Amino acid sequence: MAKVCVVMGSDSDLKVMSSCLEALEKFQIPFEVRISSAHRLPEETAELARSAASRGVKVFIAGAGAAAHLAGVIAALTTLPVIAVPLSGSALEGLDALYATVQMPKGIPVATVAVDGAFNAGVLAAQILALHDPELSSKLVHYKKELASQVKEKNRRLQELGYRAYLEQS
Secondary structure (H helix, E strand, O other): OOOEEEEEOOHHHHHHHHHHHHHHHHOOOOEEEEEOOOOOOHHHHHHHHHHOHHHOOOEEEEEEEOOOOHHHHHHHHOOOOEEEEEEOOOOOOOHHHHHHHHOOOOOOOOEEOOOOOHHHHHHHHHHHHHOOOHHHHHHHHHHHHHHHHHHHHHHHHHHHHOHHHHHHHO
């Protein structure tokens, strides 16, 4: 059963949203991927949101650009956590999508990551699920240690090489 439902407004969003799927795969979290539009398929989007819990979904991740109503519509129709990924590609380079997702009305929260921040949406979903999953929590602890090690190694190389040589090798 899928624990995360990743939904996007268009197939053109899949390129950015694929990094979210990579994050979920990294933590071995089952997911389903859907294309649904809050504007073009409102009834289907409503059914997707309303039936999610019966499919085992615990968290939604919704990617949308421009008006970016997808996450908000889903959040209005379910009590499951919804994470929005505002997508670039519009004339405003995703700022319109960002504003649309962070300005939700009182009582309809949507967690929002950075414009095109799909990987972080996957990590955030993992953190939500890890609240009740010790094995997943352990994977996240290991992942955070890996991130710290990478930064330490980069600093070690910078100190060893100096900034000019480091830039040339990067």
